[in-house]
Amino acid sequence: MTPEDKSSDSKSSKKTKRIESKKRKAAAFLQLAKDVDACIFKKVKTSLEDSDDEDHTQAKIQKIPEAFGNVASFVPQETSAEILKGKSMEESKPKLSGEALLELRKALRERQKLSQDKSKLFLTLDDLASEYGVMLCKESPVPTLPPLFMMDVQHLLLYALQGNLSSYRPRWCKLLRPSKIEGVVVIVLDGVGSDDYQTHPECFPNIQKYFEMSVDMVSPEEYGSSVAEELLYVPLSLREKMKRRETQSKTQIVNIEPMAPIIGGKVPQTEPASVTLETQEIHKEPEIKIESELLPASDRFPRTHLLLSTSQMVLEGFPMPNLNTNTEFIYSKDDYGTVTNHSPIFAIDCEMCLTVRLKSEVTRISVVNEDLECIYDTFVKPHHRIRDYVTKYSGITKQILDPVQTRLSDVQKYLRKILPDDAILCGQSLCGDLNALQMFHPYVMDTSVMYNLNGDRKRKTGLRRLASVFLKRDIQGDASGHNSIEDASATMELVKLKLANDIAFGDCVIGGAIFPPEEKSDVEPKPDLQSVQASEEEIKDQNTSVAVELQSKSESLSHTQIVARKKSFFHNISNSQYKSLFSITKDVKKTAALVDEASVVQQHADQEVVAIVSDCDRTSKSLSKSYVEFHDFVYTCFPSYKKEDTGKLTEEEKQKLLGRMDKRLGKVLKHTKVGSLVTVILPGQSSSGKCQCAKTFIKIV
Secondary structure (H helix, E strand, C coil): CCHHHHHHHHHHHHHHHHHHHHHHHHHHHHHHHHHHHHHHHHCCCCCCCCHHHHHHHHHHHHCCCHHHCCHHHHCCHHHHHHHHHHHHHHHHCCCCCCHHHHHHHHHHHHHHHHHCCCCEEEECHHHHHHHHHHHHCCCCCCCCCCCCCHHHHHHHHHHHHHHHHCCCCCCCEEEECHHHCCEEEEEEECCCCHHHHHHCHHHCHHHHHHCCEEEEECCHHHHCCCHHHHHHEEECCHHHHHHHHHHHHHCCEECCCCCCECCCCCCCCCCCCCEECCCCCCCCCCCCCEHHHHCCCCCCCCHHHHCCCHHHHHHHCCCCCCCCCCCCCEECCCCCCCCCCCCCEEEEEEEEEEECCCCEEEEEEEEECCCCCEEEEEECCCCCCEEECCHHHHCCCHHHHCCCCCCHHHHHHHHHHHCCCCCEEEECCHHHHHHHHCEECCCEEEHHHHCECCCCCCCCCCHHHHHHHHCCCCCCCCCCCCCHHHHHHHHHHHHHHHHHCCCCCCEHHHCCCCCCCCCCCCCCCCCCHHHHHHHHHHHHCCHHHHHHHHHHHHHHCCHHHHHHHHHHHCCCCEHHHEEEHHHHHHHCCCCEEEEECHHHHHHHCCCCCEEEECCCHHHHHHHHHHHHHHCCEEEEEECHHHHCCHHHCCHHHHHHHHHHHHHHHHHHHHHCCCCEEEEEEECCCEECCEECCEEEEEEEC
C-alpha cells in the first residue's frame, strides 16, 4: 500500500470517527431536549420558562444535520414516545402572555421574597451520622448516629435566641435565618418517654398533627439529672471566661465554697461561686482566701477554666456513659472527687494500629505528670489481629509487639490504680485516646481545643506545629514513627505554658496572642522504665481475670448505683462556669417566662424572668397560653404524669392521662405566635432498673 493510500485511509477513518462522534452528541442532545421539554411542561402552570426559550430549543433540534443518518436509532423508542407525548400535552395547555404573564411573575417574586422573611428548620441526622462514623473509624462501612443529649436541644435554643452571637450551633438540625424567629417555646411533658409515645400513639393526636420532625435522645434521668438542669444552665464560652477574669482582676474576688456539681446534681439556689467585695460584705474567717492565693504558683488563672464542658466533650467525640452505647467501656474511677485548681494534671498519649475490626486499637500508652516525668509507658497487644501497624505514625512493628503480654484490661486496671479521683487528663485530641482505652473520664483538657492557629474551631492545629511554634521543638519527625512519651511531654508543656499566660494565649479564634515564650527551659522527660516494668509485673499475675472482674462488677451494680456513678461523672464543671439561659435571654433584650415546680423556679427567680410555680398540668396550660403570646422565650413543664404512680395505673388510666396532657398541649400551641420555634420534650422516666429514652419534637409554627 502506497503512502498516499495510507493517508487516504487515515483521513477516511478520522472522518468516520468524527461522524460517529457527532451522532453520539446528537443523541445526547436529543436526550437533553427531552429533559428540557419535560421541565417546560411541568412548569407551564407557573410560566417559569419563556416561550422564546422553547422556540430556541426546538430550533436547535431542527438544525441537526440530516447527514448524521438515522439519529433516532440512538434514542430508545420509549424515550421518543415520551417526548412526543410531552409535546402534545404541552400544546394543549394554555399559555400566558402580556399583562397576565407580568402579573404572575410579580406574584412569584413577592412569594419568593416572603419566603426569605421566614425561618426554616430541618434535621441533618444523615450528615451527623456520616461525620460520627468518620470520627470513630475512617473505614466504617455503616454510618452511626451518635447519642444525642439535652445539650443538643440547648444549642438549638441558644441559636434561635442569640442568632449568630451564639457560641454554639446545633449539630443535629439546621436553622435558617434565626433572626426571623418570633419566639421560642419549650414544653416538657415530665415523666413521659419515647416508649410511652410508641406504645400509645393514639394518645398524642396534637403532637402528630403539629410535628413532623422528632429524634430520640439520652434521657437526663440516666445520670440523675433533669431537663431543667440540662437546658437552663449554659457553660461559659472562652470569651465569657476571659471577660469574667478581666472583671475579677479589677475587683477582689473571694471563694466562699468549693466547686459544686451542676450537671447531674442539685443546683445551688443562690449564686455561690464568688462574691464581689464592692457589693457585699463578707464575714472574715480564717479559711476564706482570695482566689489568686488559691492558685498554684505557676498558674495565672484557674486551671479548671481549661476543662472541657459536657457540651464540648460531646461535640469533640469523647466517650460518654449512657445505657445504649459504649457498653464495653469502664470508668477511670468508681467515684470522682471535686476538681479544684490544685487537682493534678496527667498527659496521656496513645499509639494505635488498625485491626481486622476496621478500628484503631491502642498498642502503646504513655502517661506524663506535671514534672514531665513518665510515670507509665507500655506496649499493648490487642485481642484482635492487626491489619495495619501504621508504623509510619505509630512506630509499632510486628517485632516489637510479638513478645508483649500486656492487654488493654491490664492498662485499664493500672490507670484506675494510679490516677487520683480528681485527676485532670490532657492530650492532643484526647477523645481518640480515651476511646481507644475504652474509658470514661470527666475532667479533661485538650490542646487541640485550647490552641488554634487557623482561626477556625473545625480545623485543628496539629501537635507538631504547636510544638514548633510555642516550644521551639521539632517532634514527630522521625521516619520510624511517633514517640508517645515525647508527644505526651509536649502536650503537658503546652498546657503549662497556657496556664502561665492567659486563657486566650495561642488561640486565634478569640484573639489571643501568638508568640513563642521568651525563655523556656528544655526539661527532658525522665522515664523511670524500671519502676514502670516492675509495676507491670505486679499486675501481670491477674491478666486473665481483670476483664472478668470489671465486667462482673459492672453487672452486679444496682440501678441506683449505676445512676449514682453516672451522676458523679457528669459533674465535671463547677457552677461558677455556668450562666443561666434566662440571663442570656435578658442580654439579647428579650423577655422570658418560666412555669415549673418550686425548686426550679427558686433557682431562676432573680434572673428578671416571670417565674410562676405550677404543681399541675391545668395551671401550666392556663399560664402558658398567655405567656406564649407576649414573651420571647417560654419554658413550661406539665408535671402530672410524673407525679402519678404509673406502676399502679391501668393501661386505660395511662392513656386517659396522656391524652389529657396532649389536649392541653394543643391549646398552648394554638396561642403560640406565628413564626415561633416550638420544642416539645418527652424526657423519659427512670424506674425499676429501666430508663426510657427521651424524645424531642421541633417545629416552626
